[in-house]
Amino acid sequence: MTSDSTQQSAAHGVDVTALKGHIQSNFEKILAELTELVAIPSIAWDSFDPANLEKSAQAVAELAKTAGMQSIEILREPTDSGAMGAPALVAHRPAAEGKPTVLLYAHHDVQPPGDEADWNTPVFEATRVGDRLFGRGAADDKAGIMVHIAAMRAVLDSVEDFGVGVTYFFEGEEEAGSPSFRNFLEAHQDKLAADVIIVADSGNWAVGTPALTTSLRGMCAAEITVRSLKHAVHSGMFGGPILDAPILAAKLISTFHDENGDVAIQGLLSHDSADVDFTEEQFRVDSGVSDSFALAGTGKITDRLWNKPALSVIGMDVPSVSHSSNTLIPQMRFKVSMRLAPGQDPAKALEAFEAHVKSVDLRGAEVEFKPIEAGSSYQANLDAPANATAAWALEQAWGVVPVNMGLGGSIPFISDLSEIFPQAQILVTGVEDPDSRAHSANESLHLGDFQHAIEAEALLLARINAEGL
Ligand SMILES: [Zn+2]
Structure with missing residues (x-):
């Protein structure tokens, strides 16, 4: 030829x-x-x-x-x-x-x-x-x-x-x-x-x-409210036997990732399928992450960004430091946003997330879970x-x-x-x-x-x- x-x-x-x-x-x-x-x-x-x-x-x-x-x-x-x-x-x-x-x-x-x-x-x-x-x-x-x-x-x-x-x-x-x-x-x-x-x-x-x-990743979000008291009380008079809502919320939030920094919600899809990867150096420059921060998660950086779930807390209703007083805060609401792997049904992801939240032992504190939005991948x-x-x-x-x-x-x-x-x-x-x-x-x-x-x-x-x- x-x-x-x-x-x-x-x-x-x-x-x-x-x-x-x-x-x-x-x-x-x-x-x-x-x-x-x-x-x-x-x-x-x-x-x-x-x-x-x-x-x-x-x-x-x-x-x-x-x-x-x-x-x-x-x-x-x-x-x-x-x-x-x-x-x-x-x-x-x-x-x-x-x-x-x-x-x-x-x-x-x-x-x-x-x-x-x-x-x-x-x-x-x-x-x-x-x-x-x-x-x-x-x-x-x-x-x-x-x-x-x-x-x-x-x-x-x-x-x-x-x-x-x-x-x-x-x-x-x-x-x-x-x-x-x-x-x-x-x-x-x-x-x-x-x-x-x-x-x-x-x-x-x-x-x-x-x-x-x-x-493209999908997304979903939820508002979670944790409550341990019917009303605020003096932290000196009642602190000790009672844990305040921010402490309980922090305990709950700490279960969302495993020790490697991967999302720890059971039942979410996750793939290792990216053909290409960023160098860690390039990713650090692009993102502006602190030099001392060890990147979270496992697998290629591209898989962590494109093909695995990611979970962030994007808002919290708590008193500001300038308005803080010596009280036990009775309840706290926070919002979680999740990015979902391609192919993940957002409704199923919210169900899995709710099941996780409800399974965490917070000494019997009340936990409300409100799913608020879902977008397909x-x-x-x-x-x-x-x-x-x-x-x-x-x-x-x-x-x-x-x-x-x-x-x-x-x-x-x-x-x-x-x-x-x-x-x-x-x-x-x-x-x-x-x-x-x-x-x-x-x-x-x-x-x-x-x-x-x-x-x-x-x-x-x-x-x-x-x-x-
Ligand atoms: Zn555009």
Whole structure:
């Protein structure tokens, strides 16, 4: 076999060079368009001007027109509380006979700026410094929108008979927790139905190393109240035979982890399945953990972050030190938040947690357990054909084999997508890298990775067009 024909068969009917060339020659224009999006402070929090969300929805609708979309709508649905949700763009290009449809998701809203004094460049003015573009939304997730726009323009210009159906779904309230998302999916299920869903709102393993995000932890939380007295009493008159509520709560809390620092709740799922790991040194730098602190838990750091449960106490109702007096505190309430391994049913996790709490001997003190929220985890089907096609596209774009990555946090809307569209193959991609600082001051986008992310999506669409799914 000549090297030419080897290259062609490796290309799966896709002209890799033409697509990359198209993106290269349009890259400055794409950056200019991204800069215009960054200039709109589209923040979906109540305390910010909602007119900017309308403006950014209009701006992405204009971009959709340049990407071959035939029906373009800005739609809203109410949240469960009855308030109207933020404007979302839904745009569609129908599939040719026999071709599949791909839904491309991103969000056009951004995080608030935080303290502007912490920024080295103007928050809403995309600013290039070296190989990065700084600004709120420059990465999360206006770059995700530009990946979808630019990839479509590349395939329409460079691929003959491109017949894959494409739907854009750019929501406007992701950073506010997507309050109308579920209702939106249910109301527009027909418009959004697809064979493959690409969510461009995550990141890559490192600058220069692409990744698919293939798992997300779930979460649940509970409020626990410990009571040993009907009312407060003098600590001198009654201290001794009676243990106060904070002491009892501390005794209970100390049972939540074993001597290694792993979560000690029986019956919770836990996997050792990460392909990659952080060095301890890198993790220490990224997290800012104290130098003297010995990291908790066992196994790879990535498994501890992605594939095992984690448990934190995130609030306590106790008198402050400045209001303390010589009394035995009769009751104490605290809130526990748990991150759950992919595949863990949050309701079962709460049952296991409650059973643990009730089993601890606190000398018969009253213990109340109140489950308060639960969010599903996500585990990609690694055998789905779109997964292999996406891995091929990422490798062609970056020239580096991609990593399957987990995410320690939760993206609840991904489980909504998989529940409403169970037949769709979901791919979670993105433009961020470990230095992107999404949500923080000095958010930025690596321009090389951004270009590769556009290439990868164009290559993926072109190969789906050539070979189907
Ligand atoms: Zn995002």
